[in-house]
Ligand SMILES: Nc1ncnc2c1ncn2[C@@H]1O[C@H](COP(=O)(O)OP(=O)(O)OP(=O)(O)O)[C@@H](O)[C@H]1O
């Protein structure tokens with residue numbers, strides 16, 4: 001029983017990280033109709049930004065996180081501006097290949113700056129006490145991950161549903177031309193989307209770094225692909241779908257690790273994805289995509 | 294108010310608009326009629342910047358708009374209700390209207406009042422998702438949404454498409470009402486008879502060219518038009 005609760009909590013925490021990253025994939029897909037495969041690498045950049053500011057520049061942890069968030073937001077917006085905006089009318093395969101290129105570029109630049117050796121992620125959350133409930137002990141960082149992710153998701157949902165910019169984002173995601181006729185700048189909306197997605201990735205990178213402790217230039221690849229899987233799992237383009245998909249994926253992965261085998265956990269995760277897509281091709285909460293002529 | 298001077302528009306190799314020129318004066322209803330594929334929608338899309346002409350110039354309120362970003366036009370007073378309505382199907386009626394006032398959000402409250410007054414059916418459905426509206430209601434929503442932006446010139450692309458005769462009448466009455474309230478309207482229509490009845494002037498398009506123009510009455514009585522569009 002204790003093992004189960006512990007596995008469930010760890011799964012939720014891992015799932016929260018996936019969900020935060022998956023939101024970036026799904027929002028960019030929903031609004032710019034592209035798969036930003038460089039999104040995972042933004043996590044890596046975010047983690048290195050924390051290392052540089054906290055370990056090397058000796059900033060306090062909170063400030064390091066803020067720096068990381070700012071750098072990721074700027075990075076996301078810059079990638080969009082330089083790499084994707086010129087391709088707005090290009091074939092989707094062209095954009096996809098460009099995204100993969102951006103991903104390799106980021107990894108290689110990180111390698112040039114930080115080398116291939118892994119770097120230790122600072123222990124930001126050590127001061128948060130561990131919560132002990134009977135025989136279950138919950139680490140402070142886990143609680144923070146769960147709590148902060150819940151707050152972020154709630155805030156994002158409110159933002160999308162009730163603010164003027166959030167509504168404009170939904171309008172652009174439905175019909176770009178009609179949105180422009182309303183006076184909404186599609187380019188600016190896409191910029192905002194990349195900024196939000198990258199901020200979420202930066203937050204995820206802090207949680208990820210805290211639980212995996214070591215960072216290398218390829219660090220972003222695995223959580224990136226898992227989060228992409230989570231976004232597809234939940235229904236790509238759907239914000240609640242990304243949240244649900246991320247959480248479920250984390251829980252499934254952790255349960256497989258605890259009860260079946262660590263080696264097989266990834267295979268099981270992707271197996272579940274295939275199964276879901278066979279039964280419901282649009283993902284759990286995905287809407288039917290009607291191709292516009 | 295609006296001058297289109299000698300525009301040529303291409304879809305790849307297809308030459309869709311050939312030397313098209315037209316103008317709309319303050320306070321007029323101008324109709325643009327023609328058969329399927331004549332280039333009517335292409336003309337409107339070029340005016341609102343979604344397509345670009347290789348030649349000529351388009352001016353609105355004495356300023357060239359040929360190279361302006363499309364999203365800037367509504368704040369200059371040029372609204373376009375596109376073919377097929379294009380309301381945001383997954384948003385509520387009210388959210389759609391709010392989007393119409395995106396560039397003048399201080400006007401949202403009065404705008405909503407005005408639109409709900411004109412189209413009481415929308416008021417009853419304000420929290421309904423637009424995708425669940427009937428075709429007629431969607432047309433009202435599309436027009437209402439455009440009015441939210443306080444346009445000086447309203448371009449309507451086939452507002453009567455797919456509507457029952459009584460609704461067509463309602464929409465045309467609405468257009469006349471807007472005109473008497475001071476609006477200027479460029480109306481694209483398949484329903485040439487109805488359009489010519491309410492239009493001050495009209496242009497006839499045929500395979501990418503303007504082939505005829507005149508007052509609504511002149512065209513309604515011309516033999517060529519009678520033969521081609523009015524069934525004898
Ligand atoms: N996206 C496009 N790509 C290629 N050709 C197009 C495209 N859109 C329109 N065309 C062509 O341009 C011509 C003019 O089309 P347009 O839509 O302007 O006609 P229309 O007068 O509005 O017709 P309808 O009354 O059927 O709406 C047609 O021959 C059409 O096939």
Ligand SMILES: [Mg+2]
Pocket residue numbers: 333334335376450
């Ligand atoms: Mg048309």
